[in-house]
Amino acid sequence: MSLMTELAVITPTYRPDAELFDLLHASVLRFTPADTVHHVFVSEADLPLFSKYEGPRCKVRTSSSMLPRRYRPVPGMNYHVNVRRPWPPVRGWIMQQTIKLAAAGDLDADLVLMADSDVVFVRPTTADRFQVEGRRWLYREDGGVTADMERHVIWHRVARELFGLPPAPPPPLPDYVSPLNAWEPAVVRAMQQHIEKVTGRNWLDVFNGQLHISEFILYGVFVDEVLHAGKDLLPSDITxxxxxxxxxxxxxxxxxxxxxxxxxxxxxxxxxxxxxxxxxxxxxxxxxxxxxxxxx
Structure with missing residues (x-):
């Protein structure tokens, strides 16, 4: 998708967040290094609205460009269907997560920042911010998932199933969800390959076949529980x-x-x-x- 860079930013967005995205993109241009590219993913219908941002530091693409041809949008609805496995249809929220995973794994960058449209950068931001004493940063709030956070608990269960791990202990569990998160593309690719090894299926189809899943919980559990590079090796930081x-x-x-x-x-x-x-x-x-x- 691009020449090798130290830092890239990924934002899936849509028309209702256009004004927020404008603030975010202006902050990316202001506060990230000159070779940092903002990769933006939108629907076919929203492409004309966001194409004005296209330039050396912004690449605007349709979400469908990241998908195999077997995935077809449902006209008039925020769903996709995998024609090989049409049930369940892929809801827009799940597909947005899929695009993040597919794009991050495809990028030639040392580090990718996942930035939601309602985020703005407010200080100079480089890859060094996400490294502590030579060790890569991981967003993890220890004990952040409590028993009453039912969806988060499900996300943990699903992640561990996809990785072939034993069930999680009772809550509290670590929370990895943040509106600004840092991923290493090499780790994302390893995670995709691990899911395929465990399930025997394409990672994208496995991910999209879930009714409840979180890309951030998936990444965090993989780093902590599969790579075993978490609590003893990677400092957590929620600031x-x-x-x-x-x-x-x-x-x-x-x-x-x-x-x-x-x-x-x-x-x-x-x-x-x-x-x-x-x-x-x-x-x-x-x-x-x-x-x-x-x-x-």
């Missing part, structure tokens, strides 16, 4: 992105207050798209962080 998961809109004052609480190690900030926070508070939050960073 990289300053997050607000609130589901209701933030006012300007609330957004500015939230931004003012950003930690010194965070390179990005996220106000959840599900909050429906307008652009004005988001821009105010970005401006507040710029003041803080400039004063340090």
């Amino acid at each position: 990289v992105c300053h997050n607000n998961w609130q589901r209701s809109p933030l006012s300007v004052d609330e957004a500015v207050k939230f931004a003012g609480e950003i930690g010194p190690d965070a390179v990005a900030m996220m106000i959840s798209a599900k909050s429906d926070t307008p652009l004005e508070p988001r821009r105010a939050a970005i401006a507040r962080v710029a003041e803080i960073v400039g004063s340090r």
Whole structure:
């Protein structure tokens, strides 16, 4: 997909997040190295809207370009169907995860950042931020998955099944889910190959055949439990992105207050798209962080 680079950014997005994506992409251009390319994946219908970003530092592609021809979109619905195994149909949320995995495994980069559309970078960001004492970084919140987080528990179970691992111990379990996550393409490729070895099927078909799965839990469990490169070798760090998961809109004052609480190690900030926070508070939050960073 590209020449070998140290860092790349991947964002699947869609029309309702177009304004948020504009803020994200501007921050990628500002805060990542000049050879960092932002790889953006959209539907065929949304391609005209996002094609204006195409350039040396942004590659806009359709999600279907990453899929084998046996996957067909269902007209008028956010589903794909694998014509070889048409049931269950692949929901849009699962397909978005598939695109991340396929794209990350295909990239010639040392490190890939998975950035949701509601993320913005707020400080200079290089691959070195995701390495500690020569060891690659892993986002892992130890004990972050509790028994009441039923979907996360299922994601752990499914990941371990795909890797041929014994069942997980009772919660609490580690959480690997973040709006900004760092993957090594070489590790993604090894993970794909391991799934195929265990299941005897193409990793993409196996992944898309799941009703409940998380790409981030999958990657984290693979690193920790299959590669055994986790707790003793890879430091966990959850300070990289300053997050607000609130589901209701933030006012300007609330957004500015939230931004003012950003930690010194965070390179990005996220106000959840599900909050429906307008652009004005988001821009105010970005401006507040710029003041803080400039004063340090």
